[in-house]
Amino acid sequence: MKSLTLLILCCMMTASLSAGIPDTKSVSPAESPSDDGVFVKREEASTLVRQKRAGAADLSLAQLESLREVCEANLACEHMMDTSGIIAAYTAYYGPVPF
Template structure:
């Protein structure tokens, strides 16, 4: 479910590029450039702010470790809510600090 939004944004960007006929060697257009240039592209650093990338730490944890974090986070209602919206890694880190393993 959490991977749905980035996938949707990527699909929309691909569809837009296909519809406008943009190719891979098109120069990027910054926010302040004139609208007469074709294409809707942003610089990499701006795009990384808009589309968050998956944290590397979540891939390193096993299912047992993730379940252990969930059990701790479920005891705090605010942490549990954040876990549902932002993910277990972000919620645990926000309320309890760095992950112990």
């Protein structure tokens, strides 16, 4: 019984490991990954990653307070508000900021 369990475990492990590894012999040189494509220049990366975010400076105190009141009705949103900020919590639970 132990040998059957061990055999099944080895078969499952072999199948899971071989599923994620591509066959390197069948990859043509044109498709092979190059070392140059892994790294990107800092300026190019910053333009790709940069996103427009609504910041707390863009909203007035009254607008932030109204977002806070909406978010306080949901306990999960309130917890996220305490850890990640009001903009992130409101956006995660209720969508984009309406103003």
